Amino acid sequence: MSLFKAEFRRLLKRRFVRYMALVGLLVLVAVAVGTFVTNHKIGPAQVAAAERRAEQEYQQSVQWATQEKQQCEKDKAAGRTDDKRYPPDCAEMMPPPREAFEARWFLPSTFDFREQFEPMITAWAAILALVAFAVGASFIGAEWNSGGMMNLLLWRPQRLKVLLTKLGALLTGLLALAVVSGGLWAAAFWAIGNLRGTTAKTTAGVWESFALTGLRGIAVVVVAGIVGFALASLGRHTALALGGALGIMVVGQFGLGIVLRMAGVKFVEAWLLPTYLLAWMQKKVILEDWESCQASFSGECKPQTMEVVWQDGGTLLAVAVVLTLGAAMWMMRRRDVA
Template identity: 65%
Template sequence: MSLYRTELRRLIKRRFTRWMTLAGVLVLLAVLAGVFLTNHKIGPAEQARAERQAEQQYQEQVRRAQQERTACEQAKAAGTPNTDRRFPPECEVISPPPRDVIEAKWFLPSTFDFRASFEATLIPFAAILALVGFVVGASFVGAEWSTGGMMNLLLWRPKRLTVLLTKLAALLTGLLTLTLTSAVVWTAGFWLVGTLRGTTAKMTAGAWQSFALTGLRGLLLVLAAAAIGFALASLGRHTAMALGGAIALAVVGQFGVGILLSMANVRFVEAWLLPTYALAWMQKKVTLENWQSCNNASYFGECKPETLDITWQHSSTLLVVGLVLMLGAAFWTMRRRDIS
């Protein structure tokens, strides 16, 4: 019997895998339903309503400006001192804003523009599936160690590295299938949202290519998270090793380091945090701003903060190095340590 098929079947039949996958799918469906319910299709009726509301807002501004100007003129006529500086020296400067300043689009309901908004939805999609992949990957190998299944398996197939690599291949294959299937449903769902609750206009081949590349980066992020969870659990020979390491990294390594660096007034604190690199990987670039620096102030005193760009190349370097170190350590310990 093929070891790969056996491991793939074991992955699929595990109850934890099924329940965790179901939980991730339900969260994705909840996000999709939330976007559907909070958006509306813009038609002539909505546009006319927005125009009326914009006109009402403008008339309200005109009324308030007239009231303030009248109060200013009365105060000047009565000789009331302007100690609170409520009114300007000349009452004539009190006037309503231009009509074109108040735009009707401010009053339109939220609508889903598929071309403009779909790419942003791939970020939570990848994040949710990456979490599922990390936990499933850690549990898949961690349960084998804690229950003694790994020792029994090695009696059948004594080649340690082959067994561990086959388990990893089965895990990545399962997550690849799950992610691709979910991506198709996710895209179709948001296309439906755009059709019924927004617009799908202006879609071009270039837009689809951009979505595909972002989705590909999301897929690689999911597989990388699963491999990291797998490696950590293999190193600790228990699922808790991976989960505990992830919690420690999130609480101590992220929040703790962030607070410490902020107290030390370090520039670009976000550059030391992993979520920044995950976001840069998905968005291709994240620009950090240091508002404590005004090194390019204009003649009128405008502050232009110092910036730092974190690109997907930086993220890919960090991701590859982390994967190589963790998987390398997992395979090395699997080869060197006793199985007991």
Template identity: 50%
Template sequence: MSLAKAESRRLFKRRFTSLILIGVMLVLALVAAGTFLSNQKATPERIAEAKAQAAASFQSAVQEAEREKKRCLAAPGTPDAANYPADCTQMWTPTPEEFDYTWYMPPTFDMRQNFPDMIMVFAVVLAAAAFLVGASFVGSEWHSGGMMNLLLWRPRRLQVLGTKLTVFLGWFTGLTLLLGAAWAGAFQAIALLRGSTEKMTAGVWQSFGLTGLRGLGLILAAGAIGFALASLGRHTGMALGALIGVGAVQIGVFIMAQLGGAAYPEAYLGPLWAYAWMVKEVPLENMSSCDFSANGGCKPEIFTMTWQVAGTGFAIVTVLVVGAALWALRRRDIS
């Protein structure tokens, strides 16, 4: 049996992998079910009902405004005079435009507007799963002694670790594409039954596809980093501990940057980079450089973090961590 086939069997025979994948399915199913149940289709009957509610609210507001004006006219010379303006004609008079019927409509899932958020949810869930599975896949091998036994059978260290990583990333790529297609299909059905699919052009689907590809990159980077950290520490807990440690350090740096008056303290937070990678760009404001003017108000300096910058940062971190894991395996004793 080839090493790749053996690693594939080892990956999917692990109970932890099965539990994580089942958990992923449950989370995604709950998100889809919650979206389905919390949205309703904008039928002509519901639109008519919403317009009737808006009209009723407008009439109620008109009546209340008239009562308030009568109180205002009767207020001079009484203790209530302080509660009303001197000119009662300045009091608010409701207009129909202020009672938009769409405010009375139930939530409806718009595929064009709302599905990008669902792609992000999908990417975050799969990235967390990839990190955990990748860390456990190699970490458990080191902890149990299976890696040492494997290296006795296959003494080429870098080939063994590289094959493990390649098999893991390959299977997770296939899993992500399969689940991604099912995810898009599920929300297309939700939009048809409980929302709207208007303005869904080929260009919109292409945009969804590109966002999904960026999500795949985030998932694979998370998996590779979890795998490499666990290999460096020769234990699954190393990856989890490193994740917690990096998170704590980032929060500390963010607080210190704020206290020190740094231009863009949010840029020190890893989740912001992931967000910028997924949504293509995130504007950051430097409030300490705020230029107040009589006409324009505050005009702070703005730095736009683009997906190219975020992607380059993630690529550098991934290459460094994976490279460190390969270097450590080659240089350190495996006993």
């Protein structure tokens, strides 16, 4: 049997891998079911109910405004004034116009596939990326911790070939999981759109945009698996990769964000990892600095903005892969495996 086939079988037979994949899929199912339950198909009955609700809200507002105006006139006549509650002239207290109460405000939530599926792709990628990181770290970390890696190198003393073959088997499994779950994810939300919303205006161009977003999501999953694998290989233990990820999130994200805000740094989010991952998935993220003011010709105060585009996110992902995997390969070559 070839080394790749042996490693791929070992990947599939690991209980941790199966459990993590199952947990990730259950989370995805829970998100899909929650979306289905909380959305509704909009029909004539729902529109009529929303119109009735808008009319009720309008009538209540008119009644309240009338009562307040009468009370204002009584208080003015009695010599009691309350500048915080009433205007100088009670006649200014008028009920809002009927058109201020739109029926669409009272319609139940509905799932618009064309408008709302792309954020769901980002959620799918984030969940699978967590699974990929944990699986990648466990796959190589457990081998080092149990001594299986040393035994394998006695049979195949080609260090880098063994390491990269393990990585290839891992990525093959992750790609299969991502492709299959991604297809089922799209099918599930298409069904939700048909049953609990609308799929109108979903053109070929929209599907192409969804496909490109999905490919970027698969790239995030692959990178997460590689980084987890490389960190665990560097530390020869799964815990180092998981601890490193926790340290980056707690110290490198929350702590860094707090320090930068205390220092008054502009565009704090530009220093945080999630911003670049969102930019990679959403093509662009616009950051705003509300501490600054750029006055327009109309006198409106607009905050300064900064754009983070998908190329910035892609560069960060590439750097993460090169640094972690490169370090793992270098350490594999130079140090003793005993």
